[in-house]
Amino acid sequence: MKANLQQIKKTRCYSEGFKREIVTLYESGKFSVPQLESLYKIPNSTIYNWIYKFSIFNEKGYRVVELKTSSMSRLKELELKIKQLEQAVGQKQIKIDYLEKMIDIAKEELKIDIKKNFNTSQSTGSETIKEK
Structure with missing residues (x-):
């Protein structure tokens, strides 16, 4: 007999402090977006949204583009x-x-x-x- 199971929506909620910390790590240059994505298991689109929202350097109307191949090619x-x-x-x-x-x-x-050796005499040619 199967029980009535409802499918639980698996979404994670992040605090604003955590979001700002991720953006700060990105802006400091310590990590790229793909690195943050693999470290924290957060989709890169979410990280980009946080960058657009919390970034000090990002102005409205400009788009952040980071190529995964750039860091990989350097490596x-x-x-x-x-x-x-x-x-x-x-x-x-x-x-x-x-x-x-x-x-x-x-x-x-x-x-x-x-x-x-330092204590041997110098040779006199091909003797x-x-x-x-």
Whole structure:
């Protein structure tokens, strides 16, 4: 047996202080409208209405337009730059490892001391190192 259930309208009511806080976060530049939308689970149209109503900078007759792609493209640019820098660091590390290996081979097989310690004497050209 089914009970008579009425469908409850699911609307949320926000205080004026909360609305003003959201607008202040937007105006300060800390968050974009899409970020606020995902953070607070509030539709962007509602946030834009609050901006039109409570914004200090928004004049009547002007429309606020914010592209979701603008913040996303900036994020993608930064991620690409990080990837390029990590790749450059990786290549430099490979080069350093290669050069250190070459120095070790030169010391072991050719008896050439490329790395100088501060207490060793200066080499006199292409002489081989005397083994002790």
